Amino acid sequence: MSYSLTHLRELEAESIFVMREVAAQFQNPALLFSGGKDSILMVYLARKAFWPARIPFPLVHIDTGHNFPETIEYRDWLVNEMGARLIVGHVEDSIARGTAVEERGINASRNALQTVTLLETVEAHKFDAAMGGARRDEEKARAKERFFSHRDEFGQWDPKNQRPELWNLFNGKKHIGEHFRVFPISNWTEMDVWQYILLENIPLPKLYFAHEREVIERDGTFISTHPTWVKLRENETVSKRMIRFRTCGDLPITGAIESDADTVEKIIYEVATTRVTERGNRADDKRSETSMEDRKKQGYF
Amino acid sequence: MEHLIKDGTFDHHGYLNMELLRFTTAGSVDDGKSTLIGRLLYDSKSIFQDQMEAIEKTSEQRGEEYVNLALLTDGLKAEREQGITIDVAYRYFATPKRKFIIADTPGHIQYTRNMVTGASTANLAIILVDARNGVVEQTYRHAFIASLLQIPHIVICINKMDLVDYSQEAYDKVVEQFKHFSSKLDVQDVRFIPISALKGDNVVERSETMSWYEGPTLLYTLETVHIGGDHNLIDVRFPVQYVVRPMSDEYHDYRGYAGRVSGGVMKPGDTVMHLPSGLTSKIAAIKTIDGDLDEAYPPQSVTVLLEDDIDISRGDMLVRENNIPDQGQDIDIMLCWMSEKNGLQPGGKYAIKHTTRDARCVVKEILYKVDVNTLHRIQDVNTLTLNEIGRVRIRTTVPLFYDEYRQNRETGSIIIIDEGTNNTVAAGMIIK
Known part of the structure; x- marks a missing residue:
């Protein structure tokens, strides 16, 4: 008998450990749920961590109002399936309050506004820890992120003032008004997530699988059509293609790839042969080379 | 990840059976650490096209002769401006044999703090030595920290062999210097590899210019070093992390002690002692959502049920009565x-x-x-x-x-x- 774990079981054990630390160290934690596969993975890991008890924290969804309908449909199904509590923060409420201002122009998106609503939701519900599904392999600025990431009372992240993280001893001590972002799946890669989804037979939103859709080719990627959120630009045409999405962001800015991968196995094959990172299809990251770092400093996930 | 594809299909079985190796890299400024990591990522085909295009563009803008692989691991804006790394960064890659997590630690003044952080969870440490300079003061510091943190395996990479004409003499000198020093340290497993991170010798591919070196490449070493013995499997230690109480009709009296096994192997039926009370009980079951386990060992996260009702809370520990900490x-x-x-x-x-x-x-x-x-x-x-x-x-x-x-x-x-x-x-x- 060899007492060694496979790498996926070791990652699973680590993530469960981190979630239990959050439940033990914080008064009022929450799990940020975006509808993407990484946050879905987190919900399944949270169920494992506390079973047979229910997940002892609510799922928080920051709704930009620009979601794919499939994302909302899946979210509501999952919440019901898990017997979890759902809290929704609406970007439209922040716009109505005047705390967030809608962007204008052809590249307008609600991505930046999400940060405002997130911080308002954290404050309104007095969450002292918000778990997110960010992974360190996603982007350069995330490679240095801690599992327990301290935020000041403005929700800001200071890359130069992060606590050293040693062994499995996570320091969640804080002053009143401060909170933490916690990233239980920090050490997972995109391939790990897909393999685990296959291994554990985790259902996913339909957007991830190949389907026929009316799209516009834009900046080397395919954007879904929409009667009001997506405006056709000069020289752009609408075509019907077999596509799938690699991430589930906002409809107007989430690019699809041409694909016939309609099963998890086929997606894994595609991921293994793809030569572009999954964020490579997101218009928000392409704005500047340091866009992720700038958004993180302001309190983005 | 193309190398995980065999005969046109993805090797799921292989992927699911991989082990995880965590290693840390240490080197002084300019020892070529970022280049080495870039080389490992690049030669193991872990670099995406858009990442590669981005660094090609930057190298060109800076007027550099070759694509600067070190740029792959430069994270934050501040350090790109200063050209140095300032914190521990984590990188990932996989080969068909193992998945790797690199704790990449920078080599300037905050070094000790960062190396200790990176070393705390590492199975293996790579210590870089510039073949031209041989063992320097910082090498001693790196080796001392690796021994202090009890990293089970140490690999000394003698880098920049291309700048000393791939000379065996330069390599032998470093080996001798290091061995002399390390006899004073508490280290079990030290290996030496002559490499050129810039040219790729002995990193992933065997060097054609150093036929005098008969040992394995760095990647082969990372893929095969035995890590099965890195956890303590003798002394049962189960720090209670969280008490699971469902408060539901179905699980009315359920009190599960959730935690991660920190040592030893636990089995249902084993007598365990609770600390601090000193009371003993038997393990009734080891629970997971996927079914009960016959045994639990490090680093598994499980939930333990005991036969007796003992007042147990977070911070307590379950151990064997004849083997207590x-x-x-x-x-x-x-x-x-x-x-x-x-x-x-x-x-x-x-x-x-x-x-x-x-x-x-x-x-x-x-x-x-x-x-x-x-x-x-x-x-x-x-x-x-x-x-x-x-x-x-x-x-x-x-x-x-x-x-x-x-x-x-x-x-x-x-x-x-x-x-x-x-x-x-x-x-x-x-x-x-």
């Missing part, structure tokens, strides 16, 4: 100080975290400070400042259940927290 409040630890703001104050009070237990401590005495370059003990010191390492005696407010760090990295480690700022200010390895 040390218990006490007066503890000697080797401390690495990590705060740039305030030094360690004798008589000072701090918060501590040890396993899942929170406590406070007072610093009774600083016994000595270690010169990390010479290993000399410096007596009569009254503080430890940033990056200094010393032996300290503390008294804790409640008893801790601990092992010597050499015996168990999880039950032998501790962090010290400043109660004013809540910052983690030191890492501690328990001596006794």
Whole structure:
């Protein structure tokens, strides 16, 4: 008998450990749920961590109002399936309050506004820890992120003032008004997530699988059509293609790839042969080379 | 990840059976550490096209002759501007044999703090030595930290062999110098590999110019080094992390003790002792959502049910009655100080975290400070400042259940927290 774990079981054990630390160290934690596969993975890991008890924290969804309908449909199904509590923060409420201002122009998106609503939701519900599904392999600025990431009372992240993280001893001590972002799946890669989804037979939103859709080719990627959120630009045409999405962001800015991968196995094959990172299809990251770092400093996930 | 594809299909079986190796990289400034990591990522086909295009563009803008692989691991804006890395960054890659997590630590003044952080979870340390300079003061420091943190395997990469005409003499000199020093250290497994990260010799591909070297490449070493013995499988240690109480009709009286096994192998039917009470009970079941387990071992996260109703809470520990850890409040630890703001104050009070237990401590005495370059003990010191390492005696407010760090990295480690700022200010390895 060899007492060694496979790498996926070791990652699973680590993530469960981190979630239990959050439940033990914080008064009022929450799990940020975006509808993407990484946050879905987190919900399944949270169920494992506390079973047979229910997940002892609510799922928080920051709704930009620009979601794919499939994302909302899946979210509501999952919440019901898990017997979890759902809290929704609406970007439209922040716009109505005047705390967030809608962007204008052809590249307008609600991505930046999400940060405002997130911080308002954290404050309104007095969450002292918000778990997110960010992974360190996603982007350069995330490679240095801690599992327990301290935020000041403005929700800001200071890359130069992060606590050293040693062994499995996570320091969640804080002053009143401060909170933490916690990233239980920090050490997972995109391939790990897909393999685990296959291994554990985790259902996913339909957007991830190949389907026929009316799209516009834009900046080397395919954007879904929409009667009001997506405006056709000069020289752009609408075509019907077999596509799938690699991430589930906002409809107007989430690019699809041409694909016939309609099963998890086929997606894994595609991921293994793809030569572009999954964020490579997101218009928000392409704005500047340091866009992720700038958004993180302001309190983005 | 194309290498995981065999005959047009993805090798799921292979992927699911991979082990995880965590390693840390240490080197002085300009030893070529970033280039080495870039080379590992690049030659193992872990670089995406858009990442490669981005660094090609940057290299071109800077007027560099070749694509600067070091750019792949330069994370934050501040360090790109200064051209140095300032914190521990984590990188990932996989080969058909293993998945790897690299704790990439920078090589300047904050070095000790960062290397200790990266080393705390590592199975293996790569220490880079510039073949032109041989073993330098920093090499000693890196090796000392690796031994202090009890990293099970150390690989000395003698880099820039292309700049010494791939000479065996230069390699032999480093091996001899290092062995002389390491005899004073507590290290089990040290290997030496001559490489050129820039040209790729002996990193992933075997060198064609160093036929005198018959050992394996770096990647082969990373893929095959035996890590099965890196956890303590002898002494049962189960720090209780969280008590699961469903409060539902179906699981009315369920009290599950959730935690991660820190040592030993636990089985249903085993008699266990609860600390601090000293009461014993039997393991009724080891629960997971996927079914009950026949045994649990490190680093699994499980939930344990006991046959008897004992009052157990977070911070307590389950052990075997004939193999219990040390218990006490007066503890000697080797401390690495990590705060740039305030030094360690004798008589000072701090918060501590040890396993899942929170406590406070007072610093009774600083016994000595270690010169990390010479290993000399410096007596009569009254503080430890940033990056200094010393032996300290503390008294804790409640008893801790601990092992010597050499015996168990999880039950032998501790962090010290400043109660004013809540910052983690030191890492501690328990001596006794």
